[in-house]
Amino acid sequence: MQPSDPVAALRQAFPKAVQDVIQFRGETTIIIDPPQIARVAAHLRDAEGLKYNFLVSIVGVDYLPESPRFAVDYHLHSLIFNQAVRLKVRLEEGQSVPSVTPLWSGANWQEREVYDMFGITFEGHPDLRRILMPEGWDGFPHRKDYPLGYEVVQFSFNFDEINRNKPYAKE
Amino acid sequence: MTISPEMTRWEGTLDELKHLVSPRALTGETVLLNMGPQHPSTHGVLRLLLELDGEQIVTVVPDIGYLHTGIEKNMESKRYEQAIVMTDRMDYLAPFSNNLVFCLAIEKLADIDVPERAQIIRVLVAELTRLNSHLVWLGTHALDIGAMSVLLYAFREREMILDMFEMISGQRMMGTYFRPGGVWRDITSEFLPAVEKFLDYLPGRIDEYEALLTKNPLWVDRTQGIGVITPEDAIALGLGGAILRASGVNFDVRKAVPYSGYETYDFDVPLGLHGDTYDRYIVRVEEMRQSLRIIRQAAERLTKVKGPFRTENRKFAPPPRAELGQSMEAVIHHFKLWTEGFNVPRGEVQVMVESPRGVLACYLSGDGGNKPHRVHFRTPSFVNIQAIPYAARGHLIADLVAIIGTFDPVLGDCDR
Numbered sequence: 001m002q003p004s005d006p007v008a009a010l011r012q013a014f015p016k017a018v019q020d021v022i023q024f025r026g027e028t029t030i031i032i033d034p035p036q037i038a039r040v041a042a043h044l045r046d047a048e049g050l051k052y053n054f055l056v057s058i059v060g061v062d063y064l065p066e067s068p069r070f071a072v073d074y075h076l077h078s079l080i081f082n083q084a085v086r087l088k089v090r091l092e093e094g095q096s097v098p099s100v101t102p103l104w105s106g107a108n109w110q111e112r113e114v115y116d117m118f119g120i121t122f123e124g125h126p127d128l129r130r131i132l133m134p135e136g137w138d139g140f141p142h143r144k145d146y147p148l149g150y151e152v153v154q155f156s157f158n159f160d161e162i163n164r165n166k167p168y169a170k171e
Numbered sequence: 172m173t174i175s176p177e178m179t180r181w182e183g184t185l186d187e188l189k190h191l192v193s194p195r196a197l198t199g200e201t202v203l204l205n206m207g208p209q210h211p212s213t214h215g216v217l218r219l220l221l222e223l224d225g226e227q228i229v230t231v232v233p234d235i236g237y238l239h240t241g242i243e244k245n246m247e248s249k250r251y252e253q254a255i256v257m258t259d260r261m262d263y264l265a266p267f268s269n270n271l272v273f274c275l276a277i278e279k280l281a282d283i284d285v286p287e288r289a290q291i292i293r294v295l296v297a298e299l300t301r302l303n304s305h306l307v308w309l310g311t312h313a314l315d316i317g318a319m320s321v322l323l324y325a326f327r328e329r330e331m332i333l334d335m336f337e338m339i340s341g342q343r344m345m346g347t348y349f350r351p352g353g354v355w356r357d358i359t360s361e362f363l364p365a366v367e368k369f370l371d372y373l374p375g376r377i378d379e380y381e382a383l384l385t386k387n388p389l390w391v392d393r394t395q396g397i398g399v400i401t402p403e404d405a406i407a408l409g410l411g412g413a414i415l416r417a418s419g420v421n422f423d424v425r426k427a428v429p430y431s432g433y434e435t436y437d438f439d440v441p442l443g444l445h446g447d448t449y450d451r452y453i454v455r456v457e458e459m460r461q462s463l464r465i466i467r468q469a470a471e472r473l474t475k476v477k478g479p480f481r482t483e484n485r486k487f488a489p490p491p492r493a494e495l496g497q498s499m500e501a502v503i504h505h506f507k508l509w510t511e512g513f514n515v516p517r518g519e520v521q522v523m524v525e526s527p528r529g530v531l532a533c534y535l536s537g538d539g540g541n542k543p544h545r546v547h548f549r550t551p552s553f554v555n556i557q558a559i560p561y562a563a564r565g566h567l568i569a570d571l572v573a574i575i576g577t578f579d580p581v582l583g584d585c586d587r
Contacts, residue, residue: 106409
């Protein structure tokens with residue numbers, strides 16, 4: 001079994017899903033239409049000659065002045081053919097994307113992390129809660145308009161006082 | 172007693188987790204028990220919500236984030252060479268692996284060359300880091316299960332490794348020794364003799380650990396058949412390192428996607444058969460022996476290969492001190508590097524390395540400036556802790572301690 005080219009295979013199987021292809025430093029980035037990402041990923045995982053069966057990571061990125069603003073990158077690696085590919089979806093604020101947790105159970109926490117840090121929601125995710133930040137946290141820390149600064153540690157006795165003066169990202 | 176608002180808040184947190192435990196927990200048929208975050212066998216601040224049927228585990232819900240320090244966010248406000256310092260603080264048992272993956276990502280993004288001598292030093296130090304981390308894992312894992320003496324022996328040997336780190340980087344733990352384009356400085360004269368001494372010393376000590384544990388009936392009883400992970404599950408969960416290989420999946424980043432010249436070293440990748448705690452122990456101990464093989468080859472090469480330890484590309488590495496007195500250009504480069512840093516092109520790369528805990532990947536996106544646009548670390552502990560519920564289901568609560576130990580989590584690595 002020879003490995004086949006992921007770009008050509010996807011263009012054939014999903015002619016409308018592939019929006020763009022970027023080659024940079026030997027890495028292939030395929031930009032996918034967001035609603036189709038789960039189907040495309042399932043095809044890459046299972047199809048003969050592709051077998052991208054190892055999900056390395058899911059990364060959220062915020063390209064603030066640009067539109068669409070957000071991106072979610074899926075890094076897949078084929079343990080059988082030993083090759084890698086990056087899928088990328090570009091999302092507007094408030095737009096959600098299908099979850100790949102049904103395909104890889106390991107995607108569960110990685111999607112929760114993207115949700116926690118960027119506020120991107122994943123449709124069909126079984127347990128979309130905050131993971132690294134506390135449950136009641138307001139705002140999404142990895143967004144580019146979320147300020148970086150010193151913060152007084154919140155305890156129950158000074159919770160309200162600190163909460164009032166917090167530099168929230170909302171306005 | 173009246174119910175205070177604080178108490179209702181706690182009830183609220185349990186409501187949030189209701190969909191993760193079985194319906195029997197809500198009727199009171201099974202017991203919900205909180206383990207951690209401050210618990211000696213959780214290796215840091217890992218909180219587990221256990222659902223117990225008698226002594227048997229029905230569900231485990233891991234809760235992480237107690238050590239989240241926003242390292243990735245902080246890196247976006249620091250120049251590339253400043254950001255390296257933060258990578259040490261993630262996985263504090265394998266700081267040089269984190270240095271390495273970040274430097275490799277910068278080098279790939281900015282297309283920087285690394286001289287051969289620097290690559291050999293990197294391999295040598297990365298393998299010492301693996302030994303350092305595995306020794307702590309072995310000691311604490313054995314301590315968790317009840318074999319106290321192994322911890323004392325393992326930490327005795329680890330001390331020698333930390334001394335060697337101090338010789339090259341000046342620090343015992345957070346070395347920040349790897350820099351874009353090479354290493355900070357050449358190895359010192361006492362380093363190689365210390366490595367030689369260590370290479371002669373450690374194999375016998377590993378035999379001693381094995382004599383204490385491998386055929387010890389108590390150890391075998393506590394580890395064999397505990398926390399079995401099938402190869403299919405291991406791949407679907409994205410596990411890496413010894414955990415993946417103990418399930419029989421042959422994936423080692425050093426072999427599959429070689430970096431820093433690993434393809435030129437002669438070493439084997441140990442595989443397990445059953446995917447249980449015992450196999451993971453055997454695989455890691457064998458990995459220590461293989462690391463020693465790599466270190467021996469690297470030390471031999473270092474005596475032969477001379478030359479620069481950092482790239483000659485002055486846009487990314489400062490000129491040596493001697494050049495500053497003679498060359499105006501060198502002064503300008505030095506000034507620019509220390510005031511402004513270096514700029515990397517716009518683009519994104521991802522680099523994988525084999526950290527002691529598994530697949531460590533760094534995603535780096537540059538925007539043309541001197542600070543990263545986005546850094547993301549796919550840290551092995553973050554992914555591996557996810558597998559604890561899969562491995563622990565149906566086991567006794569006492570075995571959970573062995574299962575946490577065998578996943579070798581570092582919570583700083585997990586929460587970043």
